[in-house]
Amino acid sequence: MPEEIMANLYRMQIRLPNSPLKVLNSYVIKGEGRNILIDTGFNHPECKESILSQLGELGIDLADTDIILTHLHADHTGLAPEIYRPGTRIFLTRKEIPWMLRESRRELWGRDNRRMLRSGFTHETIGDEKSFSTSRSMASDPDFDKYLPIDEGNEFSCGGYTLKAVLTPGHTPAHMCFWMEKQKTMFTGDHVLFDISPNITLWQNVDDSLGDYLESLKNIGKYDVKLALPGHRETGNFHARIAELLQHHEKRLEESYEVVLNNPGLTVYDIAGKMTWRIRCTSWEDFPASQKWFAVGECHSHLRHLERRGRVEAYDDGELIRYRAI
Ligand SMILES: [Zn+2]
Incomplete structure (x- = not known):
């Protein structure tokens, strides 16, 4: 109506x-x-x-x-x-x-998938292609x-x-x-x-x-x-x-920074697992794959912004991207 x-x-x-x-x-x-x-x-x-x-x-x-x-x-x-x-x-x-x-979408989604795997998702935690992102x-x-x-x-x-x-x-x-x-x-x-x-x-x-x-x-x-x-x-x-909203993101930035500071060398996936999320799940492991996908993406955007503010740095261990505080 x-x-x-x-x-x-x-x-x-x-x-x-x-x-x-x-x-x-x-x-x-x-x-x-x-x-x-x-x-x-x-x-x-x-x-x-x-x-x-x-x-x-x-x-x-x-x-x-x-x-x-x-x-x-x-x-x-x-x-x-x-x-x-x-x-x-x-x-x-x-x-x-x-x-x-079709063509450009396939390429962009493929790059997204590869980035998620480099962020600490495994084929097991990510589930099948569709649960990467239900939408x-x-x-x-x-x-x-x-x-x-x-x-x-x-x-x-x-x-x-x-x-x-x-x-x-x-x-x-x-x-x-x-x-x-x-x-x-x-x-x-x-x-x-x-x-x-x-x-x-x-x-x-x-x-x-x-x-x-x-x-x-x-x-x-x-x-x-x-x-x-x-x-x-x-x-x-x-x-x-x-x-x-501005304040919310400043808080989230601080929270992500604290996790990196206290746990150097984690992947985005593991950092996201240590953040607080408003979702009815008792542990990170219980998150449905699609919710983990959102959480890891959100966490990654915060880490990248902290990088640009000069507070953390990303490094490549040859397989995965990891973070440490500066
Ligand atoms: Zn939207």
Whole structure:
């Protein structure tokens, strides 16, 4: 059941199967000629049925709709090719288009897998290819290639609203938020979430994802946002939340530093095992492989940022990457 947030602007909640995020907020703006749909859900029949029935209730024809994707993650992009009709235009931030296309995606995912193995995962702890990261099995059709690029500052107008793309790298390599200046409203994608902290992993072709994320948080904090519309869960106080997220990562940085200082020579996998995680498991060994994947990625982004701050260093023992404090 779509919820009207302001005139012609709706939030549709799409349940996400097998995801701790539970629900995606997909936003629709109903225009005179064309409509805008922001983010879609997984490539999964349940998401498809949910979005099509809600779009039907709103009388939205996908042939007259521009689908704007905030970032490459499968829970935002997976379904886009499945609901594409001739006439639909699908937009994604320019730098993330390679993650959607078969050849470049295979190469990037392969490099991710190899990095995880160099970080201390074993084939045994990582499980089979699919449990590397469960969302991969619900990612977009890799043979769909009709993405149109979004660059910072691009504008989309619809239903009396104008959305301006704001580049906010960190959560993904070139995540985009969308700013409606007149309404002082920001579509925040997964850059700013209120009930959960966005996962920051270390991306291929990005030096310091966490450094980018902290920069992007500070930058977006300069906008006079009165209403934030996040990609998951509920909204909240935008500026207070940014301050909280900045503080959260400083704490996590300190925690990772302490682990490295007290346990020189560990791999990322073992360092992650000594960090605290909000998950209902009694020990690191009990974490499901997919949760370990997130935890190790998150831990790695913190270690890399500590490296860039000159507090720890990574070294290669010939097989695995290990860390020590400086
Ligand atoms: Zn995301």
